[in-house]
Amino acid sequence: MKGLVFSIKKYAIHDGPGIRITVFMKGCPLDCWWCHNPEGKQTGIRMVERIDRVGDREFRSLEQVGHEYTPEEILAKAESDRVFMEHSGGGVTFSGGEPLMQPEFLRETLTLLKNSGFHTTVDTSGHVRPEVLKSVIPFTDLFLYDIKHTDPEVHRRFTGAGNELILSNLDMLLAGGSDVMIRIPVIPGVSADILYMKQLAGFIGSRNNGHIREINLLPYHKTGSSKYRRFGMEDRMASADQVSNGHLDDYIEILKPLGIHVKKGG
Numbered sequence: 001m002k003g004l005v006f007s008i009k010k011y012a013i014h015d016g017p018g019i020r021i022t023v024f025m026k027g028c029p030l031d032c033w034w035c036h037n038p039e040g041k042q043t044g045i046r047m048v049e050r051i052d053r054v055g056d057r058e059f060r061s062l063e064q065v066g067h068e069y070t071p072e073e074i075l076a077k078a079e080s081d082r083v084f085m086e087h088s089g090g091g092v093t094f095s096g097g098e099p100l101m102q103p104e105f106l107r108e109t110l111t112l113l114k115n116s117g118f119h120t121t122v123d124t125s126g127h128v129r130p131e132v133l134k135s136v137i138p139f140t141d142l143f144l145y146d147i148k149h150t151d152p153e154v155h156r157r158f159t160g161a162g163n164e165l166i167l168s169n170l171d172m173l174l175a176g177g178s179d180v181m182i183r184i185p186v187i188p189g190v191s192a193d194i195l196y197m198k199q200l201a202g203f204i205g206s207r208n209n210g211h212i213r214e215i216n217l218l219p220y221h222k223t224g225s226s227k228y229r230r231f232g233m234e235d236r237m238a239s240a241d242q243v244s245n246g247h248l249d250d251y252i253e254i255l256k257p258l259g260i261h262v263k264k265g266g
């Protein structure tokens with residue numbers, strides 16, 4: 001069995017969960033306007049042009065986006081960094097794209113990692129069948145879970161799907177005692193708004209059963225723009241501004257009374 005991955009990166013998160021290997025998997029059921037990993041939305045392997053610049057010279061080549069890995073190969077990568085991960089309290093994260101679009105590969109890899117003593121995290125959009133999500137719970141220490149918008153129509157407009165499944169899956173995880181880190185994309189014209197943040201604070205507060213470990217505010221940024229050009233995709237956020245630090249501080253103040261650690265980025 002093989003999984004299709006577009007990148008594997010190592011991160012050192014100093015104010016968070018240590019040194020982590022993140023496996024970015026291809027394919028996603030949503031189509032968020034602000035996605036900064038558009039290569040993760042696409043399924044299949046693609047060849048795209050790569051341009052390297054040295055001084056005023058340009059070198060063009062073709063780069064393969066998407067590589068297949070077996071669960072054992074992912075485990076071997078984790079093993080090569082075991083000592084760093086153990087000393088820093090880190091582990092392995094699956095992100096994307098939507099890792100649960102490749103459920104058999106994900107389940108088998110998580111099982112191998114858990115049986116080998118690694119901390120495991122799944123970063124999910126939550127837009128997956130409940131039975132698929134349930135099937136990875138026993139092998140997942142932490143879920144990173146996006147709430148893109150609580151209003152189903154706004155959600156549908158900016159992601160291509162309603163939020164009903166996502167919110168009911170979140171309730172299922174929390175009711176079952178899974179640890180969840182809630183991630184809030186802070187998007188101009190969508191969720192970067194004082195009134196919305198107050199409503200969101202109420203929504204999260206009504207579900208706060210002690211298993212919401214942290215809230216991450218993820219401000220919209222332009223790092224994905226060049227990728228849209230490179231992959232020949234439309235950038236629907238081209239005219240949007242970045243979110244100011246001052247506004248993020250205001251949103252943090254609104255969420256703080258929940259008693260859950262809130263931070264910028266994640």
Ligand code: SF4
Pocket residue numbers: 028029030031032034035036037040041096097098125
């Ligand atoms: S769920 Fe994540 S990966 Fe999928 S389109 Fe939205 S931002 Fe991109």
